[in-house]
Amino acid sequence: MHEVGIAQSILEIVEKEAAKNNATVVKKVKLIVGEFTGIVKEALEFALEIVKKNTIAENAEFEIEIVKLKTHCKHCNREFTNNKQAGFLCPECNGILSIVAGKELNIEYIDVD
Amino acid sequence: MHIIDVNSQILKENSRIAEENRKLFDEKGLYVVNIMSAPGAGKTSVLEATIKKIKDDYKISVIEGDLQTSIDADRIGALNISSYQIVTGTVCHLDARMIHNALHEFQQDGNDILFIENVGNLVCPADFELGEKLKVMVFSIVEGAEKPKKYPVMFHAVDVVLLNKIDLAPYSDIDIELLKKNVLEINPTATIFPVSCSTGEGIEEWVNWFKKKVNEDKNRNK
Ligand SMILES: Nc1nc2c(ncn2[C@@H]2O[C@H](COP(=O)(O)OP(=O)(O)OP(=O)(O)O)[C@@H](O)[C@H]2O)c(=O)[nH]1
Ligand SMILES: [Mg+2]
Ligand SMILES: [Zn+2]
Numbered sequence A: 001m002h003e004v005g006i007a008q009s010i011l012e013i014v015e016k017e018a019a020k021n022n023a024t025v026v027k028k029v030k031l032i033v034g035e036f037t038g039i040v041k042e043a044l045e046f047a048l049e050i051v052k053k054n055t056i057a058e059n060a061e062f063e064i065e066i067v068k069l070k071t072h073c074k075h076c077n078r079e080f081t082n083n084k085q086a087g088f089l090c091p092e093c094n095g096i097l098s099i100v101a102g103k104e105l106n107i108e109y110i111d112v113d
Numbered sequence B: 001m002h003i004i005d006v007n008s009q010i011l012k013e014n015s016r017i018a019e020e021n022r023k024l025f026d027e028k029g030l031y032v033v034n035i036m037s038a039p040g041a042g043k044t045s046v047l048e049a050t051i052k053k054i055k056d057d058y059k060i061s062v063i064e065g066d067l068q069t070s071i072d073a074d075r076i077g078a079l080n081i082s083s084y085q086i087v088t089g090t091v092c093h094l095d096a097r098m099i100h101n102a103l104h105e106f107q108q109d110g111n112d113i114l115f116i117e118n119v120g121n122l123v124c125p126a127d128f129e130l131g132e133k134l135k136v137m138v139f140s141i142v143e144g145a146e147k148p149k150k151y152p153v154m155f156h157a158v159d160v161v162l163l164n165k166i167d168l169a170p171y172s173d174i175d176i177e178l179l180k181k182n183v184l185e186i187n188p189t190a191t192i193f194p195v196s197c198s199t200g201e202g203i204e205e206w207v208n209w210f211k212k213k214v215n216e217d218k219n220r221n222k
Helices: A003-020 A041-051 B012-028 B043-054 B071-077 B096-105 B152-157 B166-171 B176-186 B203-221
Strands: A026-034 A061-067 A070-073 A079-081 A097-101 A105-112 B002-009 B031-036 B060-066 B082-087 B113-117 B134-140 B160-164 B191-194
Touching: A003 A026, A003 A041, A003 A105, A003 B002, A003 B012, A026 A041, A041 A061, B002 B012, B012 B031, B012 B096, B031 B043, B031 B203, B043 B060, B043 B071, B043 B113, B043 B134, B043 B160, B043 B203, B060 B071, B060 B096, B071 B082, B082 B096, B134 B152, B152 B176, B160 B176, B160 B203, B176 B191, B191 B203
Parallel strands: A026 A061, B031 B113, B031 B134, B060 B082, B060 B113, B134 B160, B160 B191
Antiparallel strands: A026 A105, A070 A079, A070 A097, A105 B002
8 A cells, every 4th residue: 555655746746846837726637557556546546535635736636547558579579458467478479578558657747727 | 727747757756766875885885685575475584594694705784674563673683684674654665765764874884785675565665666786576385376467566576586485385285387487477587486484495596696696796896
């Protein structure tokens, strides 16, 4: 359960960005979360509800976009949208797959007044 | 109303501090190892078994991360190795700042190896870089051969997987070859050692490999 810590880091960044832009209220925060991280979407939503209290984002909507795991094989140059259990060996040539998407933990944008 | 493009990594502050830690470790010629596992898989036991074999050759110290108590730090202290306890309270992992802060008090001058035992947790520690050189995962074989597929993130993040408690294999229905295969599917470049901290089986092989890694790193930094 490190979603609370992640939620706190999100709020810190949001508050900084809002202050930099002289915003008075944050209405929306768009988050990008890869499925190949230790983050559980529901737990993060729950943590954000708690952590946002008494901040400039108190009433903000937090939209979490989940990014599927995507891998690439250097040897045969194919890309795969894996399920998480499928492993990291290329099903075509047995090469080692590297992750090209699915490790994200990003704030994309905030919508402010 | 307007949209502000932030495009910021949530953990960028952790990455920044981890990078600072890494620089500091390199300056000091310190080889830093992050040991992770689910609770009770045998991190402290692996440390004890490893340290006993190498403590005459290297100056070693240990940082222990736990939710509560300093029991593990005391176990290391009993080997005459200096240890530092980080009590995380409710936080289920160590982060780069905790290590950075510990190093203010926990002097590393003249040391060769720093082991960091992470908080017992199969998910969270893998998301946090500490600035380490080597990531070691301890996995207790009795937890089942399918775990690499159920919890792939940590298995994928590490350099070494120690399959611990192989002395218990006869008492369980675990298929160790299947377990190895599953680890390698998730992490094809992982180095795997089956070990038992109770009987000492496999410890020699792991320790020899580890010493080679440490020495290679020392020579590179000379
Ligand atoms: N049979 C057997 N038991 C082991 C082995 N290694 C460790 N144990 C036992 O497993 C239990 C947990 O070992 P620890 O080394 O404390 O595990 P840990 O991962 O450090 O635990 P936490 O720090 O609490 O997460 C202890 O009772 C150990 O004696 C092993 O190889 N075989
Ligand atoms: Mg321990
Ligand atoms: Zn391929």
